[in-house]
Amino acid sequence: MTIDWIITNGKQQMTTQKLKMKILANDGIDPVGQQMLEAAGFTVDTKNIPQDELPARLNEYDVITVRSATKVRQALIDACPNLKVIGRGGVGMDNIDVEYAREKGLAVYNTPASSSLSVAELVFAHLFTGIRFLYDSNRRMPVEGTTKFNDLKKAYAKGIELRGRTIGILGFGRIGREVAKIAIGLGMDVLAYDLFPFNPEVEIVLGGGGTKVNVNVQTATLEEIIAKADFITLHTPFIEKPILGAEEFEKVKKGVAIVNCSRGGLIDEQALINALDSGKVAFAGLDVFDNEPTPLEALLKHPKVSLTPHIGAATGEAQERIGTELAGLIISHFKQ
Numbered sequence: 001m002t003i004d005w006i007i008t009n010g011k012q013q014m015t016t017q018k019l020k021m022k023i024l025a026n027d028g029i030d031p032v033g034q035q036m037l038e039a040a041g042f043t044v045d046t047k048n049i050p051q052d053e054l055p056a057r058l059n060e061y062d063v064i065t066v067r068s069a070t071k072v073r074q075a076l077i078d079a080c081p082n083l084k085v086i087g088r089g090g091v092g093m094d095n096i097d098v099e100y101a102r103e104k105g106l107a108v109y110n111t112p113a114s115s116s117l118s119v120a121e122l123v124f125a126h127l128f129t130g131i132r133f134l135y136d137s138n139r140r141m142p143v144e145g146t147t148k149f150n151d152l153k154k155a156y157a158k159g160i161e162l163r164g165r166t167i168g169i170l171g172f173g174r175i176g177r178e179v180a181k182i183a184i185g186l187g188m189d190v191l192a193y194d195l196f197p198f199n200p201e202v203e204i205v206l207g208g209g210g211t212k213v214n215v216n217v218q219t220a221t222l223e224e225i226i227a228k229a230d231f232i233t234l235h236t237p238f239i240e241k242p243i244l245g246a247e248e249f250e251k252v253k254k255g256v257a258i259v260n261c262s263r264g265g266l267i268d269e270q271a272l273i274n275a276l277d278s279g280k281v282a283f284a285g286l287d288v289f290d291n292e293p294t295p296l297e298a299l300l301k302h303p304k305v306s307l308t309p310h311i312g313a314a315t316g317e318a319q320e321r322i323g324t325e326l327a328g329l330i331i332s333h334f335k336q
């Protein structure tokens with residue numbers, strides 16, 4: 001972007017100069033967002049610079065945008081005094097030292113609302129996959145489908161329905177609320193918990209016509225959800241201590257299912273494996289892991305786990321909304 005900058009030298013002389021603003025979209029950016037930025041005059045570079053090369057190469061850019069892969073930590077910020085803006089295309093900012101960046105005068109933006117629906121829909125992809133054993137049949141049918149068809153038919157004969165069952169939502173922010181809306185539409189009972197006070201009313205827009213219905217979900221404590229829910233889904237930001245560990249798995253309803261499309265670390269993975277092995281937990285749907293991008297093999301190969309590689313926000317629609325929102329934030333930042 002060409003912007004008039006006031007350059008002041010030590011002798012208080014002032015001049016204006018046109019500078020070209022450069023953006024490194026290190027984890028990519030949706031083409032619509034990229035076009036918006038380019039139309040506004042920015043140069044957008046979408047090459048993916050490896051993490052260990054960033055300290056030497058990022059300083060030529062004014063802005064870096066990232067998703068969750070690239071880490072923007074203190075050392076990188078210190079190495080790049082020319083950097084002015086960090087943009088997170090997505091919600092979680094646990095890969096960015098946000099406070100430190102702001103102390104150093106950088107602006108940090110994220111796009112908290114753009115991917116909520118996509119993440120919520122992935123929760124139900126895992127739930128539907130779980131209640132009808134698709135996670136297992138998709139692995140076994142290609143191998144045993146012709147020789148053991150009837151055995152497999154028997155193995156997957158005890159499916160259940162979602163309607164009338166209770167889903168416990170841990171974390172009732174934007175994504176938790178979208179999960180509640182879908183659950184209500186499916187005829188499920190919703191128990192919602194959050195650390196902070198929240199409005200239990202959700203607005204559901206009925207397909208096509210735009211008719212709106214307001215529904216109150218039932219608020220619950222963490223303990224109540226653990227004791228009563230048939231399905232538990234996590235929607236809190238990353239925190240150091242797991243919300244679900246061995247103690248909690250002791251107290252869940254036998255046969256509960258757990259879905260985590262939020263952050264690895266919210267579940268004690270070994271405790272989850274034990275609970276799956278003992279049958280206390282019927283199945284888990286996991287999009288996120290403790291140790292990304294190299295999750296525990298015991299989870300990846302577990303026959304009762306439905307797996308996705310952190311793709312909650314990875315839909316065309318969400319990425320377009322994210323790219324557009326982020327581009328808008330960057331453009332208005334430099335217009336200020």
Ligand SMILES: O=C(O)[C@H](O)COP(=O)(O)O
Nearest residue numbers: 067068069090091092313
């Ligand atoms: O925090 C988020 O927005 C999600 O975890 C998505 O992460 P991603 O941008 O790496 O897909």
